[in-house]
Amino acid sequence: MSTAVRCGGPGRSGTVVAMIEVNELTKRYGRRTVVDRLDFTVRPGHVTGFLGPNGAGKSTTLRMVLGLNAPTSGAATVDGRDFRGLPRGLREVGALLDAGDVHGGRTGGAHLRALALGNAIPRRRVDEVLAEVGLADAAGRRIGGYSLGMKQRLGIAGALLGDPPVLLFDEPLNGLDPEGVLWVRGLFRRLAAEGRTVFVSSHMMAEMEHTADRLIVIGRGRLIADESLGEFAARAGRTGVAVRAAEPERLTAVLRAAGATVRPGPDGSLDVTGLDPGRIGELALEQRLLLYGLTERGASLEEAFMQLTADSVEYLAGEPR
Amino acid sequence: MNARTPVRRARFGDLLAAEWLKFWSLRSIPWVLALGALAVLAANLRTAQYTHDHYLPGEGDPVVMKQVALNGSFDTASADILMLLAGSLGAIVIAGEYGTGLIRTTLAAVPDRRAVLLAKAAVLTAVLTGFGIVSAGGSFGLTQAVLADRGIGQSITDPTALRYVAAAALFAPVCGLVGLCLGTLLRHSAGAVVGTVVVLFFLPSLVTERYRWSADLLHALPFAAWQRLARTTLAGMRPTEYPATVAGSWTTYAAWALASVVLATVVIQRRDH
Numbered sequence: 001m002s003t004a005v006r007c008g009g010p011g012r013s014g015t016v017v018a019m020i021e022v023n024e025l026t027k028r029y030g031r032r033t034v035v036d037r038l039d040f041t042v043r044p045g046h047v048t049g050f051l052g053p054n055g056a057g058k059s060t061t062l063r064m065v066l067g068l069n070a071p072t073s074g075a076a077t078v079d080g081r082d083f084r085g086l087p088r089g090l091r092e093v094g095a096l097l098d099a100g101d102v103h104g105g106r107t108g109g110a111h112l113r114a115l116a117l118g119n120a121i122p123r124r125r126v127d128e129v130l131a132e133v134g135l136a137d138a139a140g141r142r143i144g145g146y147s148l149g150m151k152q153r154l155g156i157a158g159a160l161l162g163d164p165p166v167l168l169f170d171e172p173l174n175g176l177d178p179e180g181v182l183w184v185r186g187l188f189r190r191l192a193a194e195g196r197t198v199f200v201s202s203h204m205m206a207e208m209e210h211t212a213d214r215l216i217v218i219g220r221g222r223l224i225a226d227e228s229l230g231e232f233a234a235r236a237g238r239t240g241v242a243v244r245a246a247e248p249e250r251l252t253a254v255l256r257a258a259g260a261t262v263r264p265g266p267d268g269s270l271d272v273t274g275l276d277p278g279r280i281g282e283l284a285l286e287q288r289l290l291l292y293g294l295t296e297r298g299a300s301l302e303e304a305f306m307q308l309t310a311d312s313v314e315y316l317a318g319e320p321r
Numbered sequence: 322m323n324a325r326t327p328v329r330r331a332r333f334g335d336l337l338a339a340e341w342l343k344f345w346s347l348r349s350i351p352w353v354l355a356l357g358a359l360a361v362l363a364a365n366l367r368t369a370q371y372t373h374d375h376y377l378p379g380e381g382d383p384v385v386m387k388q389v390a391l392n393g394s395f396d397t398a399s400a401d402i403l404m405l406l407a408g409s410l411g412a413i414v415i416a417g418e419y420g421t422g423l424i425r426t427t428l429a430a431v432p433d434r435r436a437v438l439l440a441k442a443a444v445l446t447a448v449l450t451g452f453g454i455v456s457a458g459g460s461f462g463l464t465q466a467v468l469a470d471r472g473i474g475q476s477i478t479d480p481t482a483l484r485y486v487a488a489a490a491l492f493a494p495v496c497g498l499v500g501l502c503l504g505t506l507l508r509h510s511a512g513a514v515v516g517t518v519v520v521l522f523f524l525p526s527l528v529t530e531r532y533r534w535s536a537d538l539l540h541a542l543p544f545a546a547w548q549r550l551a552r553t554t555l556a557g558m559r560p561t562e563y564p565a566t567v568a569g570s571w572t573t574y575a576a577w578a579l580a581s582v583v584l585a586t587v588v589i590q591r592r593d594h
Contacts, residue, residue, distance in 0.1 A: 103343075
């Protein structure tokens, strides 16, 4: 059963390509720009990770995609349409923004039944998604008594209710136990394999490493990277050099003058990128600086991500534009 | 996934069903309504009993006694209870969604915000009208039965008695919609309840009927409108130069209900969530 038939409403062609398209999207609160001319496309058939440090504008972007927040300028569309103009949402986009966006006084079952009723989704489907997320036994209990992991599962159940071609998840792994994390990863991959668009935000690269096959990285509301996990890994392949020196301050100045990026590493060593170990050794010799250690190492994806986002922050703060 | 889920276009009725379920699936709500109705009944039975014990048959102007008998069925204390309960309930129905964050889940599922708010308002109106009919109507039946053996018990078939009960019953949804509006504006349960109390309860006591303009202002407030509608005769009242009219008071009810829904709809439509 294809997404096209399942979700094809009136006025749509047979081959539905339910993409999320973000075009020059900008959101300002007063003078603060939270999302800054963001441009990207999220395509079906992949799990796309949406990465950025805390406060990068990920949640605001997702809320604009869902029509909860109005863009200051630009547009976010799903399947070419503005979400705010749709009468009902669950069959178009399933979303979990925050597992806490529920009323603790209701039972999990009542919460899902109310969502289903409003979208004309049959009652049977509620039992299906409850079973799918493993909450069938907890459906009659009040949400206030759920753990964070159970609330995440309930939120995922709500996102799956309408069997939608597009799914959005904001930090869905928070509070899940290791078994839950594995289950969610498997679920996301399966949803993508079914031809759906799966867009998952996180501030942790490590979470995305085993989940996403494409990455959209933002920092301070701006697009930093939009590429496959493979391309991103290639960036991470850039090696860094750990240097231990007798006079780290002087060496830092020398290496920076030679164009390297130098950061203080653990136990007093220096983390140098942009110069190979041979060149670092030569520079130290020229300046008569004593080196104790010179170790080449590959950066992890996590480090590549940190570096990428840190660069963007430095770039924004330091460079006159 | 599967093909078993047939697709039917969702209608407004589906939203009504959803909001109806949401309303009743909070455990405290049936209790609040039941206790509120009991409080109204108890307060009025006490008043009726007092009238019963102190009324000497044949005493007083029959027109005034009719008013006294009706007051036994729904006194000012009951109106206060009804006002606080209905107003708070209306405020909490929406402010509770904002306070918990549920509003985002609700609006992501139903992007048509106007429809969400209208469905909420419709369910609230239906529930509170029912609540008003049960508590004011029930109270009328019981208290007039108490007063019957004094010969002043009124019948609901009497147009003025019917108006008396209708004014009390409909006071509940009017107050509820005012609460709903303030809950939408303030988004905070406690704040919205306080705001509702201020608007419904304190505002009328700050306005005098002495001048034309302030009398007009007073008569445009829901509580004063209820007071006028509950007044079957102006005999025995302190005379006022600018009395409120019955038609004007019904209009006040309608205007507050309508304006509350319109304002809440406009606000929810424009706001970021």
